[in-house]
Amino acid sequence: RKEVEQDPGPFNVPEGATVAFNCTYSNSASQSFFWYRQDCRKEPKLLMSVYSSGNEDGRFTAQLNRASQYISLLIRDSKLSDSATYLCVVTGNQFYFGTGTSLTVIP
Amino acid sequence: DTAVSQTPKYLVTQMGNDKSIKCEQNLGHDTMYWYKQDSKKFLKIMFSYNNKELIINETVPNRFSPKSPDKAHLNLHINSLELGDSAVYFCASSPWSGVYGYTFGSGTRLTVV
Numbered sequence: 001r002k003e004v005e006q007d008p009g010p011f012n013v014p015e016g017a018t019v020a021f022n023c024t025y026s027n028s029a030s031q032s033f034f035w036y037r038q039d040c041r042k043e044p045k046l047l048m049s050v051y052s053s054g055n056e057d058g059r060f061t062a063q064l065n066r067a068s069q070y071i072s073l074l075i076r077d078s079k080l081s082d083s084a085t086y087l088c089v090v091t092g093n094q095f096y097f098g099t100g101t102s103l104t105v106i107p
Numbered sequence: 108d109t110a111v112s113q114t115p116k117y118l119v120t121q122m123g124n125d126k127s128i129k130c131e132q133n134l135g136h137d138t139m140y141w142y143k144q145d146s147k148k149f150l151k152i153m154f155s156y157n158n159k160e161l162i163i164n165e166t167v168p169n170r171f172s173p174k175s176p177d178k179a180h181l182n183l184h185i186n187s188l189e190l191g192d193s194a195v196y197f198c199a200s201s202p203w204s205g206v207y208g209y210t211f212g213s214g215t216r217l218t219v220v
Contacts, residue, residue: 034208043197043211044150085148094163095140095209097150 003027004090006098014106017078021101023088024070033064034089035073038100044087047073078105110134113198113212120188121220128183128215130198136210137203138162139181141173144195144214156181157203188219 006023013019025033033050048055050062050071061074071088085100113130120126132139140163141153155163156175170186181198198212 036208038148041216043213044209045211046208049208087150089208094152094155099147099149 003092003096004088004098006088006101008099008101010102010104012104012106013078015078015080017105018074018076019078019103020075021073021086021088021103022070023072023090023098024068025088025090025096026069027090027092028066028069030090030092032091033062033071035060035062035071036087036089036097038085038087040084044097047086075103078103080105080107111198111200111210111212113196113215115215116213117216117218119218119220122188122190124188125184125186126188126217127185128196128198128217130181130183130212132179132198132200132210132212134200134210136200137178138201139175139178140199140201140209141181141183142197142199142211144197146194150197154181154183185217188217190219193217193219 004025035047036044037047038044050064054063059076063072083104085102087100088098090096111132138157140155142150144150153167154173158178159175172184175181195214195216197214199209201209
């Protein structure tokens with residue numbers, strides 16, 4: 001069983017739409033959680049950390065559900081520039097990356 | 108100033124050759140990593156060093172040998188390159204606990220022909 005599972009998508013949404021990604025993890029002892037963004041042919045970049053209480057950064061909201069062992073990312077009012085692959089990351093004794101969810105925002 | 112820099116950015120080489128990729132970070136981080144991202148875009152850790160000491164060594168062919176001369180540098184040497192080694196290799200660094208996330212280099216796109 002993989003440490004982290006993500007729906008690879010692709011998600012194709014119109015500008016202005018709200019889109020949500022989920023990610024499940026297998027190790028209940030996982031400590032830290034993140035969402036990374038990776039643009040085509042670029043390196044992954046930290047988008048936001050995910051806290052138990054949930055956290056928001058502008059149009060982006062991340063949530064953690066420890067009981068069900070999943071994290072989520074909600075993007076409101078999608079922009080063309082949001083098109084990228086979104087990777088969830090879960091830490092145990094190392095970082096475990098999901099395979100990424102591809103998002104394309106269509107004009 | 109580039110936080111995590113790796114060279115070269117592109118590397119095209121023939122099977123059987125030996126090549127090295129270099130990585131340097133100027134963030135003062137204690138821990139550095141090598142990740143491999145294959146054609147399916149899956150990022151998999153290969154090695155991790157903390158203050159020059161190897162702490163993670165995943166199941167990687169022993170043709171791959173990391174070397175950390177100091178905590179700001181982590182190089183990757185690959186012997187007898189094979190077609191299956193073609194991938195993007197990312198260097199990354201973090202403070203010791205990693206709770207603040209990783210910073211990645213821009214990647215080295217290795218193509219073995």
